[in-house]
Amino acid sequence: MRRERRSLVEVGLPVLVIAVLVLVLPLFIPAFVSSLVTKMMIYGLFGMSLNIIWGYAGIPSFGHAAFFGAGAYAAGILILRVGVSNFWLNMLLALVATAIIAAILGVPAFRVFGVGAGAANPIYFLLATIAFGELLSRLAIALRPVTGGSTGLSGIPEPDLGLGFEMTSGRYYYLVFVMLAVCIYIMYRIVNSHYGYALRGIHDNERRMQALGYNTWLYKYTSWIVAAVFGGVAGVLFAYYGGTLVPNNLAMVTSDIAFLLVIMGSTTTFFGPLVASVVYVGVEYLASLYLPDRWPLIFGFMFVLTIMFMPDGLGVWILRGWRRLIRGAAA
Amino acid sequence: MAPLLETRDVSVHFGGLAALSDVSFGIEPGERLALIGPNGAGKTTLFNVLTGQLRPSAGEVFFRDRDITHASVFARTHMGLARSFQITSLFPQQTVKVNALIALQGTKRRRYHPFRYLMKDKEMQAAAQELLEAHGLWDLREATVSALAYGLQRKLEIALSLASDPELLLLDEPSCGLTTTESAEITTLIKRLGSKITVLMIAHDMDLVFGVADRVILLHYGKIMCEGTCEEIRANQLVRDIYMGSRHAGPGLGKR
Numbered sequence: 090m091r092r093e094r095r096s097l098v099e100v101g102l103p104v105l106v107i108a109v110l111v112l113v114l115p116l117f118i119p120a121f122v123s124s125l126v127t128k129m130m131i132y133g134l135f136g137m138s139l140n141i142i143w144g145y146a147g148i149p150s151f152g153h154a155a156f157f158g159a160g161a162y163a164a165g166i167l168i169l170r171v172g173v174s175n176f177w178l179n180m181l182l183a184l185v186a187t188a189i190i191a192a193i194l195g196v197p198a199f200r201v202f203g204v205g206a207g208a209a210n211p212i213y214f215l216l217a218t219i220a221f222g223e224l225l226s227r228l229a230i231a232l233r234p235v236t237g238g239s240t241g242l243s244g245i246p247e248p249d250l251g252l253g254f255e256m257t258s259g260r261y262y263y264l265v266f267v268m269l270a271v272c273i274y275i276m277y278r279i280v281n282s283h284y285g286y287a288l289r290g291i292h293d294n295e296r297r298m299q300a301l302g303y304n305t306w307l308y309k310y311t312s313w314i315v316a317a318v319f320g321g322v323a324g325v326l327f328a329y330y331g332g333t334l335v336p337n338n339l340a341m342v343t344s345d346i347a348f349l350l351v352i353m354g355s356t357t358t359f360f361g362p363l364v365a366s367v368v369y370v371g372v373e374y375l376a377s378l379y380l381p382d383r384w385p386l387i388f389g390f391m392f393v394l395t396i397m398f399m400p401d402g403l404g405v406w407i408l409r410g411w412r413r414l415i416r417g418a419a420a
Numbered sequence: 421m422a423p424l425l426e427t428r429d430v431s432v433h434f435g436g437l438a439a440l441s442d443v444s445f446g447i448e449p450g451e452r453l454a455l456i457g458p459n460g461a462g463k464t465t466l467f468n469v470l471t472g473q474l475r476p477s478a479g480e481v482f483f484r485d486r487d488i489t490h491a492s493v494f495a496r497t498h499m500g501l502a503r504s505f506q507i508t509s510l511f512p513q514q515t516v517k518v519n520a521l522i523a524l525q526g527t528k529r530r531r532y533h534p535f536r537y538l539m540k541d542k543e544m545q546a547a548a549q550e551l552l553e554a555h556g557l558w559d560l561r562e563a564t565v566s567a568l569a570y571g572l573q574r575k576l577e578i579a580l581s582l583a584s585d586p587e588l589l590l591l592d593e594p595s596c597g598l599t600t601t602e603s604a605e606i607t608t609l610i611k612r613l614g615s616k617i618t619v620l621m622i623a624h625d626m627d628l629v630f631g632v633a634d635r636v637i638l639l640h641y642g643k644i645m646c647e648g649t650c651e652e653i654r655a656n657q658l659v660r661d662i663y664m665g666s667r668h669a670g671p672g673l674g675k676r
Binding site: 278279281282283284285286287289290292293294296297298299300301302303304305315 | 471473492493494497498502503505509510511512513514518521522523525526527530531532533534535536537538539541580581583584
């Protein structure tokens with residue numbers, strides 16, 4: 090009972106405060122800043138989706154953009170080439186497409202290259218995940234009539250929610266917020282469920298998990314698809330956000346973002362990548378203003394600085410501080 | 421009575437090395453069988469064949485008259501086979517309670533449930549409490565396993581193997597690296613297991629072997645050299661020469 094109340098203050102309070110803050114924020118800030126916050130939310134979701142397999146199941150991936158981009162491209166193609174205008178239907182179909190692609194790529198990833206118990210070396214798996222992203226981006230270049238080739242897709246309109254009002258970028262902010270909130274809730278339930286704890290067990294000790302009766306292959310494979318689908322949600326939101334897609338959205342340069350977010354945010358906290366996303370998008374914006382030619386350097390610096398000064402990640406740092414604050418206040 | 425577990429001419433070759441050659445033995449329900457032998461005798465290899473981590477190069481393994489030679493590790497656990505590990509094999513970043521919960525749900529259907537909170541599952545919580553209390557670990561339930569003393573980790577190791585409520589328990593050096601007092605506790609624990617559980621264990625600790633086992637098998641260079649009751653083994657000259665070491669100080673010298 091007392092523990093329940095404590096966790097209510099510890100988890101519920103900050104979530105509520107931040108949610109309210111994000112909701113009222115557009116009233117006080119200029120439109121371009123709320124557009125940045127939209128981007129933070131989208132990238133945050135992208136990072137958190139990678140964290141499901143990396144932080145919880147212990148499966149790192151250098152190719153998570155394959156699913157971000159697959160979701161984005163699927164949405165773009167559905168709108169521009171097929172003519173599906175409804176946002177919800179589009180989201181649903183794009184996620185099904187992403188799940189199918191993940192299910193197909195997951196077979197060689199886990200059966201041939203493998204990661205975890207019984208696999209030769211996780212480096213082969215990592216190389217394979219890079220290859221998946223590059224493969225899909227090459228495919229996006231090659232299938233010019235469908236994907237627009239190397240110039241990509243542009244002119245994706247504002248989403249039609251089918252609720253009878255015009256979508257604007259100001260309103261899109263709220264749509265992204267709602268989608269993010271729903272995804273966070275579902276992901277939170279997943280990582281704290283029976284299934285989620287099995288993933289944590291696989292992270293710690295896969296051989297023991299097998300000896301305890303777990304079909305660990307199935308867990309790894311399904312968590313890969315789950316992570317891909319949430320990455321796909323971020324991708325669809327991104328497609329509507331920018332209105333433009335390029336093959337690089339599927340490739341390593343985009344995977345690196347998710348990778349950085351997880352490292353910077355910490356693999357051991359649920360919300361870490363979301364916090365990292367705030368920092369990342371902020372830095373990215375400032376860099377585009379003041380040092381537009383030096384972006385790769387700055388990006389690299391963020392990696393290095395994180396590993397040097399905050400190897401546990403922002404999430405752990407914040408959690409520690411917050412807990413100390415709570416305990417201090419209670420005592 | 422038909423043996424619960426039986427191997428027929430099991431051989432394992434690693435390249436040119438014969439780790440096991442033509443090993444055939446059976447274990448009766450309720451029996452306590454100890455597997456002894458010097459380092460490199462093939463004891464752990466045999467365990468890996470029995471649990472499914474390793475496919476034998478030749479021969480078959482039967483469990484309750486079913487051929488399980490090619491069954492996966494987890495499938496065998498669901499049939500009623502469980503094992504502990506020589507090198508402590510736990511979930512170091514999780515708490516003792518989470519370790520128990522993960523172990524307990526391994527053979528339950530709900531282990532796949534993706535939306536229900538594990539921590540709010542009252543039935544599982546009660547089962548975890550029962551398991552941990554039985555092994556004197558309940559008071560340490562919130563401790564992170566990596567911070568636990570080695571002796572306690574060994575206790576948890578055995579507790580986790582019992583979580584699936586197995587018919588056959590395979591213990592790989594349960595008292596490995598423990599002090600005499602701690603290892604006596606393990607001996608008592610194994611003695612206390614009901615007769616519904618059949619135990620096959622690898623042991624170097626002769627106090628444990630003679631205190632618990634009904635029957636002993638001596639493995640040497642991948643072959644069964646002799647088998648018999650504790651008295652027979654104690655009296656056997658071959659065992660003395662190979663294992664106890666007639667010229668050495670006493671048992672347990674080969675302990676890793």
